[in-house]
Amino acid sequence: MKTEKCKLQIEEQSRFFPLAGETMARPRRRTYPRLLQFAFFIFQFSIFTMFCAPAFAGYDSDADKPYKVQLVLRFAEHKQLTPAFKDKVERELLNSLQGALGEMGEVEVLHEHPKLKEIEEKGLERVLDSWRDLTGVKTQFVLIGFKDGEFDIQARQHDGYTGLAGYYRKPERITDRLLVARTAALLIERDFGAGGVVEPIDAQTARIHFRAAALDGSLERWVKKGDVFALVQLDGPPGSERALWHRWIILQAREEPKDGKCLCSLLQGEPKQLPSGHAYRCMKLGTTRGPLRIRVVTAGASKLTPEPNLEIHVRKNGFKQDEKPEQGVTDVQGFFNTEQRKVLYDNVAFVSCMVNNAVRAQFPVPIFDERVTLCPVTINQDAKTQLAAAQRLWEEAMLEADLRQVKLFVELRKSDAGNRQAALDLAEEGLKRLDTDLLEFEKKRAELIRRKMAESAGEPRLKDLREKRDKLKTFVANQADILKAENDPSRKEILELVNQAQLLEGEAEFGKALEVYAKVLAKIADANLKDPKLKDYVTHVEQLKANWAVKDAAHDAARKFIYDDWPVLDTDELNTGVGKARTMLEVCRKAGDKLSPQKLAKVALSHQGKLNQKRSELNTDLNTDDVKAAKDIEAVLDDLAKLLGEVNDVLKQSSPAK
Numbered sequence: 001m002k003t004e005k006c007k008l009q010i011e012e013q014s015r016f017f018p019l020a021g022e023t024m025a026r027p028r029r030r031t032y033p034r035l036l037q038f039a040f041f042i043f044q045f046s047i048f049t050m051f052c053a054p055a056f057a058g059y060d061s062d063a064d065k066p067y068k069v070q071l072v073l074r075f076a077e078h079k080q081l082t083p084a085f086k087d088k089v090e091r092e093l094l095n096s097l098q099g100a101l102g103e104m105g106e107v108e109v110l111h112e113h114p115k116l117k118e119i120e121e122k123g124l125e126r127v128l129d130s131w132r133d134l135t136g137v138k139t140q141f142v143l144i145g146f147k148d149g150e151f152d153i154q155a156r157q158h159d160g161y162t163g164l165a166g167y168y169r170k171p172e173r174i175t176d177r178l179l180v181a182r183t184a185a186l187l188i189e190r191d192f193g194a195g196g197v198v199e200p201i202d203a204q205t206a207r208i209h210f211r212a213a214a215l216d217g218s219l220e221r222w223v224k225k226g227d228v229f230a231l232v233q234l235d236g237p238p239g240s241e242r243a244l245w246h247r248w249i250i251l252q253a254r255e256e257p258k259d260g261k262c263l264c265s266l267l268q269g270e271p272k273q274l275p276s277g278h279a280y281r282c283m284k285l286g287t288t289r290g291p292l293r294i295r296v297v298t299a300g301a302s303k304l305t306p307e308p309n310l311e312i313h314v315r316k317n318g319f320k321q322d323e324k325p326e327q328g329v330t331d332v333q334g335f336f337n338t339e340q341r342k343v344l345y346d347n348v349a350f351v352s353c354m355v356n357n358a359v360r361a362q363f364p365v366p367i368f369d370e371r372v373t374l375c376p377v378t379i380n381q382d383a384k385t386q387l388a389a390a391q392r393l394w395e396e397a398m399l400e401a402d403l404r405q406v407k408l409f410v411e412l413r414k415s416d417a418g419n420r421q422a423a424l425d426l427a428e429e430g431l432k433r434l435d436t437d438l439l440e441f442e443k444k445r446a447e448l449i450r451r452k453m454a455e456s457a458g459e460p461r462l463k464d465l466r467e468k469r470d471k472l473k474t475f476v477a478n479q480a481d482i483l484k485a486e487n488d489p490s491r492k493e494i495l496e497l498v499n500q501a502q503l504l505e506g507e508a509e510f511g512k513a514l515e516v517y518a519k520v521l522a523k524i525a526d527a528n529l530k531d532p533k534l535k536d537y538v539t540h541v542e543q544l545k546a547n548w549a550v551k552d553a554a555h556d557a558a559r560k561f562i563y564d565d566w567p568v569l570d571t572d573e574l575n576t577g578v579g580k581a582r583t584m585l586e587v588c589r590k591a592g593d594k595l596s597p598q599k600l601a602k603v604a605l606s607h608q609g610k611l612n613q614k615r616s617e618l619n620t621d622l623n624t625d626d627v628k629a630a631k632d633i634e635a636v637l638d639d640l641a642k643l644l645g646e647v648n649d650v651l652k653q654s655s656p657a658k
Contacts (some may be wrong), residue, residue: 062197063214063260067105068137068160071097071188072113074120076145076152085177089144092181097188102217113139124156128165134234134243135160140191142184151180155187159195161211162232162283163243166191167368190286194222198231198251198280203271206251206264208282213260220257222284227253228347228366229264229282233275235403235613243281244613248363249274251282252348267348267364269319276433277404287347287366291339294365296330296353299376303627306334307379311354314338319350319362335372353377387451391458394444398461399609401437405430405468412475413503424479431472438465460644464605471506475499494523498537508599510548511563517541551591558584562596567603571614571633574607578639582646589650601647604640611637 073090075081090109098107119127124141137160145152150173157166169191172183196210208229213219229251232243251264266274274280292314298305309332313325326343330336338344345367352362361377378385408430415423441462449455478499497520504513521541550556561584569577581600588596615633618626 062211063209064212066103066212066215067101069097069101069105069107070113070137070139071107071109072116072139072141073109073111074116074141074143076143078146080146080151080177081144085180089181089184093142093185093188096181096185100189100221103215104212104217104219113141115139115141119143124154125168128156128158128168131158131165132163132243133158133160134163134241138192140188142188144180144184150175151177153180153184153187155184155191157188157191157193159193159283161195162230162245162281164230164232164245164283166193167286192222193283193285194219195229195281195283198282200266200274200276200280202266203273204266206266206274206280208251208253208257208262208264210257210260210262213257219260223253223257223262225253225256226347228285228287229253230285231280231282234279234281241279242613250285250348250364250366267350269362269364275400277400277407285366285368287368289344289346290367290369291337291341291343292345292349292351292365292367293337293339293370293372294335294351294375295372296334296336296375296377299378306330306332307353307377308332308334310334310379312336313352313354314343314345315350315352316345317350319352325352337372351375353379355379383451387448387453390451391448391453394441394448395458395461396612397437397444398441398458398465399612401434401441402461402465402468402605403609405434405465405472408472409468409503409506413500420479424476427472427476427479431469431476434465434469434472438462438469441465456645460601460648461605463648464602468506471502474502478502494520494537497523505544508595508602510544510595510599514541514545514548517544547593547595551593554587555591555593558587558591559593559596562588562600562603566600567606569607571607571611571636574611574636574640575632578636578643582643585643585646585650594651597647597650601644604644604647608637608640611640 071093073093075086094107094109098105101107115127115131119141124143128141135158138157139160140157141155143152143154153172153174154169156168158164159166169187172187174180174183194210196208196213199207199209201207210219210223231246231249231251233246234241234243249266249268252267254263254265256262294312296307296310296312298307308330310330312328312330314327315323315325317323326338326341328336328338347367349365349367350362351365352359354360360379363375363377365373365375378389408426412423412427415426441458445453445458445462448457478495481495497516501513501516501520504510504516517537520537524538550559561580566577566581566584581604585597585600588594588600611633615630615637618630618633
């Protein structure tokens with residue numbers, strides 16, 4: 001194999017970390033007699049159901065699901081790459097990977113893939129960097145060519161379980177055709193990355209429940225004590241989740257995997273509990289023992305801006321000050337490494353950036369091969385910068401709370417009518433959490449305003465959370481009434497429909513709510529019920545119907561835009577879409593419609609969340625295209641904030657326009 005001195009390359013923040021290679025081997029097979037296996041399984045299952053099932057329901061949902069691996073194999077056109085040679089390489093690669101996985105994986109070889117054409121035009125690096133889809137499939141691309149008397153082998157994967165791509169490596173070049181399949185197999189396995197569902201325990205601990213762990217194969221072969229894992233957070237409704245990569249939060253195995261699980265340390269600059277109400281997944285990184293190589297740059301700068309002469313402290317076992325650190329300063333280009341000092345770290349190093357003996361930034365850095373890890377930091381700590389950072393964290397926390405409530409409302413609407421107490425408990429728990437959140441958000445808002453934050457900042461999101469709290473309170477009260485009405489079937493059925501309608505109102509789906517209320521009125525009339533509370537519903541429906549009435553053709557067109565077109569605009573269409581939304585808001589204001597603007601605001605808040613996530617995925621520290629994209633997103637976010645302020649003004653008007 002051709003060797004050459006490797007040059008240090010910068011690892012872009014938006015790219016994944018390299019995975020260390022391991023020797024290919026047959027999986028270790030279990031040798032227990034079948035009867036003994038079955039008896040042991042029954043014993044384990046009974047113990048699990050007695051003591052553990054309620055606590056960990058859902059975490060083992062992927063333990064019996066094998067990895068779906070698509071091996072996309074593409075050969076260049078060259079006389080050295082004969083059909084017989086291609087068949088041999090394909091057969092050896094398939095047998096090697098399938099043999100290594102055993103029943104834990106199902107491997108298929110493909111020669112065509114929707115991404116191949118784009119990869120041939122732009123390269124594996126660029127295409128897979130931007131592919132974040134949660135496909136559920138590991139797609140491993142292997143490109144084999146021949147140039148200047150050498151075989152050229154490239155391999156990189158997209159992990160559809162976490163939405164992340166494997167690290168991009170330089171092509172391997174060899175002269176021996178007998179080693180082509182072997183070399184490609186090593187590249188594939190190095191980049192495989194076992195994964196699983198993450199169970200947060202506290203601010204410093206989590207547990208991984210590994211995928212495919214219940215199937216026949218050797219999990220221990222793929223995961224060892226000390227291994228490091230990347231963490232992603234899943235957001236969105238089931239079936240359309242999106243993954244958010246927490247770049248500077250990593251997991252490190254404290255023990256060997258046991259019974260398909262592994263206790264891990266949650267490594268992050270400042271210990272804090274992972275936000276609740278989300279699902280988390282992880283993927284193993286191929287870390288190793290080696291020196292630390294980093295480059296520290298200014299976060300969010302319009303161009304690459306090094307942080308020179310910055311004091312760096314590096315520790316091996318965490319950020320605790322009782323451990324003596326390796327110390328040094330960054331050079332004029334922001335580089336720092338421990339290679340010349342021959343100081344090595346096992347899998348991860350703990351880096352602190354110091355100014356005047358005070359920690360200004362700290363983060364765990366996984367240790368890989370000879371590449372440099374780019375570390376964007378915010379060192380400038382003037383009052384304006386501090387306020388902007390604090391406001392951003394506050395708004396992100398409110399977005400987290402809002403996403404939890406959206407998920408809760410979906411769960412409540414789908415709750416089993418036969419288990420109302422469970423729905424009531426779920427709603428009460430959500431209400432309690434939201435009350436606590438709102439108290440904290442209000443307290444933080446007052447503090448930020450004292451620090452000169454604009455009073456209008458974050459108000460639309462805060463207002464939406466207050467409205468969700470009111471709807472939850474109503475749901476809880478109605479659910480309690482339904483439980484009391486078990487002996488009155490007619491009243492019970494009416495209250496169930498009322499609950500559905502009110503949840504739809506909470507989502508600003510007033511037209512759908514009126515359809516449900518129509519059934520409510522019909523059943524009240526049929527049952528001839530005299531309950532005063534039910535008569536209140538009649539009054540509410542009549543008022544809602546009057547407020548929902550379409551005034552003219554322009555008003556009808558505005559409502560159709562708000563409910564049909566506005567929610568489905570993608571991020572690129574929002575540039576012009578916000579302007580049209582502002583026009584439709586003015587139509588609603590003139591029509592005296594205060595219902596449609598509520599939907600417009602909720603969708604605008606949803607667009608804000610998506611744009612913020614898209615912005616977080618950009619690498620503005622190195623990629624000039626991302627700098628422009630970030631500026632475009634900021635402009636749309638500003639427009640959305642202004643739009644939300646205008647919606648708020650419309651909703652505050654005391655009386656509708658004539």
